[in-house]
Amino acid sequence: MKKSLLAFAALGAFAGVAHAQSSVTLYGIIDEGFNINTNAGGKHLYNLSSGVLQGSRWGLRGTEDLGGGLKAIFVLENGFDTNTGKLGQGGLLFGRQAFVGLSSNYGSxxxxxxxxxxxxxVGPLEVGDQWGGYITAHPGDLDNLNNDYRVNNxxxxxxxxxNGLTFGGLYSLGGVAGETGRNQIFSVGAGYANGPLxxxxxxxxARNPAVSFFGNNTATSTLSTVTSPVIAGYTSAxxxxxxxxxxxxxxxxxxxxGTxxxxxxxxxxxxxxxxxxxQTATFNNGEVNFxxxxxxxxxxxxxxxxxxxxxxxxxxxxxxxxxxLGIDYFLSKRTDIYIVGVYQHALGDTLSTNGKTVVPAVASISNLTASANQNQLTARVGIRAKF
Structure with missing residues (x-):
């Protein structure tokens, strides 16, 4: 009996040590607000929407110390619509992020x-990732700096x-037998932060982006989900x-x-x-923000x-x-209220959304119903709470 009690106590002590070396954090953001769109297909639109300043989400972040500076890490992050409770990112359970790996003294x-x-x-330097939210993203989020699309596999x-320098890279396997280059995605980047700079x-x-990147789905047969007339006609590239x-x-x-x-x-x-x-279509974009x-x-x-x-x-x-233009007022460290207004004016011609004809360009503020003409104005009053 005494041996059993000693074994149980030793097991409990070991479990306590293991728990001390590991952690799992639940976190999230709820972003909700009222919008005015002066030209949604030619009509005024008043509505509530979720996740404009930051996408509404909840997630789990975990780490386990494996010793010698090595750690196991994971993130599972779900996006959702506050108004309806439906899943974001095309209905994926963990559509924002889902990954597991190792980190060391060199990186992860x-x-x-x-x-x-x-x-x-580069994304953190554009206004959409700061005080503006996705309605201030570059038209159609054409360069993905506002993170409309994630990378699978x-x-x-x-x-x-x-000393302020960070760098990294990503490679996505295409997953098509006999065609190793099809659907593949790769990226590299670097950042530097030192004092005020x-x-x-x-x-x-991205190869075959209509499937691999703009499809925004794990199925390789899913074609582009892009609806913005700014770039939808070009996704057959x-x-x-x-x-x-x-x-x-x-x-x-x-x-x-600026970006x-x-x-x-x-x-x-x-x-x-x-x-x-x-043919090849090229877009150059420049932003200055303050x-x-x-x-x-x-x-x-x-x-x-x-x-x-x-x-x-x-x-x-x-x-x-x-x-x-934007104003953000923090009621506390975790809760703020904000106002954002955006005006867009379009000129020239672009491809139709099916990519088969040339049509006049129309204003299309990111992630909103496009305008019926060259102008569009939207304003939002919102509240964001973090946990």
Whole structure:
């Protein structure tokens, strides 16, 4: 009997040590608000929507100390709509992130559904990842800096911080027998943060993007889910490529920053019949943004974004001018209320959403119903709570 009690006590002590070396954290964000869209297909629209400033989510983050500086890590993150309770990211249970791997003194190596390098290193420098949310993202989120699309079946390395320098890369296996290059995605990037200066740069390349990237689903037969008229007509491309860079500098309570991206849809017609087969469409995007911390609890911001695409079939090149204003007031460390307004003006011509004809470009603020003409204005009042 005494031996049994001693064995039980030893087992309990061992379990306590194991628990002390491991941790699992539950976290989340609930973002909800009221919107006005002055031109949703030609009509005014008033509605509630979820996850604009930050996507509404809950997740589990875990780590286990394996000794010698080595740790096992994992993240499972679910996106959802606060108004209806439905799943986000096309109905995937853990559509935001789902990965497991190891971290060491050199960095981490993880496997699963993850963010690409453009999102990691340049995304935080665009206004959509700061005080603006997805409605201030670049038109159609054409360069994915606002993280509309994740990467499935990916292997990712992220370095540790070396005196402000971080770097990493990602490779997604195509998963098609006999065609190792089909559906593959790869990206590399680096960032630098030292005092008031922050810099970032990245490269992203996706083959057969209508399936591998814009499909946003684990099934390799799922075609593009893109509905924005800014880029939907180009997703038949054989290759989607983004080169992006950005920077920010803080002086006192003010921060000024900017991003640049060059996005190419190469060899159109790879995944769908189109009279523009074999052509390449190029979009250049530039953003300047500014924010000022009026008080520890009150932030104001402004941004201007310009996008210009290449000519299609000799017609006028598409252009998008977008301006944004925002106010964010923190009621506490975890809860804030905010107001964001965005105006967009479109010019020129673009491809129709099926990629088969040239049509006049219309204003299309990211993730909203597109305008019926060249102009669109939206405003939102929201509240965000973190846990």
């Amino acid at each position: 190596l993880t496997l699963g559904r993850q963010y690409d390098s453009a999102v990691d290193y 990916s292997i990712k390395f992220t370095s540790n911080n070396y 922050v810099l970032g740069a990245a490269y992203l390349n 054989n290759t989607y490529q983004v080169i992006a860079a950005g920077g920010a500098y803080t002086f006192g309570a003010a921060t000024i920053g 640049y991206s060059n996005t190419k849809f190469m060899n159109l017609g790879s995944s769908a019949a189109t009279p523009f087969a074999g 924010k000022y911390q009026l008080t520890p609890a009150l932030l104001v911001g402004a941004a201007y974004d310009y996008t210009r695409g290449s000519k299609v079939d000799g017609n006028s090149a598409p252009e998008y001018h977008q301006g944004s």
